[in-house]
Amino acid sequence: MKNNIIMLFRTYQLICHWIFSTCGLCLLYSLSISQGAAYPMLIPKFLPRRTNVTFHTGDLAVLPCAIADLGTKTVIWRKQPYKIPITVGKELFLKKLERFKLDHVPYKDEWNLVIEDVQQYDSGTYECQVSSKDGTYRQNITLLVTDANLPTRDRKESK
The missing domain is CATH 1.20.5 (Single alpha-helices involved in coiled-coils or other helix-helix interfaces)
Structure with a gap:
C-alpha cells in the first residue's frame, strides 16, 4: 500500500x-x-500636414490629421479651449454636433475632421490628440472661416 x-x-x-x-x-x-x-511599444507620430486651413462660410471644411504607429490607441478631436471632445475614435461624442464627421479609412493614417456647412463661429484651434501610457500626443490645426463674399489668398489650396 x-x-x-x-x-x-x-x-x-x-x-x-x-x-x-x-x-x-x-x-x-x-x-x-x-x-x-x-x-515593441509603438509611439504615435504625427505625419506632416497643414496646420492652418482657410474656408469660406458654407464650405465643407476638412481639418487634416495623420498619425503613424497608432496601434490600438484612440484619436480624439476637440476644439480648444474646450475639454469636451468632438469625436472619440470614429464616433461623434455629442449628437448635437451633427455637422461634424470623422473621415477615416481603416488601416490608413488619416483621421481628418470634416465640418459640413462651416460657419465663422467654427473658426479657432482644433486639436487632434492621442493618449497612451507614455503621455498625450497633440497636433493643433487652426481653422479660419471667412465670409463667402470675401476672397481668400488661395482658396483651392485650403480645400
Whole structure:
C-alpha cells in the first residue's frame, strides 16, 4: 500500500513537472504577449500636414490629421479651449454636433475632421490628440472661416 502511494505521488510529480515545464512556458509566453513584451511599444507620430486651413462660410471644411504607429490607441478631436471632445475614435461624442464627421479609412493614417456647412463661429484651434501610457500626443490645426463674399489668398489650396 505504501509503495502504491509513493508510486502515485511520483507519477503526480512527473505529471506536474511536465505540465509546468511545457505548458508553463506557454503560459508565460502568452502573458508576455498580453503585456506587450513580444511586440515593441509603438509611439504615435504625427505625419506632416497643414496646420492652418482657410474656408469660406458654407464650405465643407476638412481639418487634416495623420498619425503613424497608432496601434490600438484612440484619436480624439476637440476644439480648444474646450475639454469636451468632438469625436472619440470614429464616433461623434455629442449628437448635437451633427455637422461634424470623422473621415477615416481603416488601416490608413488619416483621421481628418470634416465640418459640413462651416460657419465663422467654427473658426479657432482644433486639436487632434492621442493618449497612451507614455503621455498625450497633440497636433493643433487652426481653422479660419471667412465670409463667402470675401476672397481668400488661395482658396483651392485650403480645400
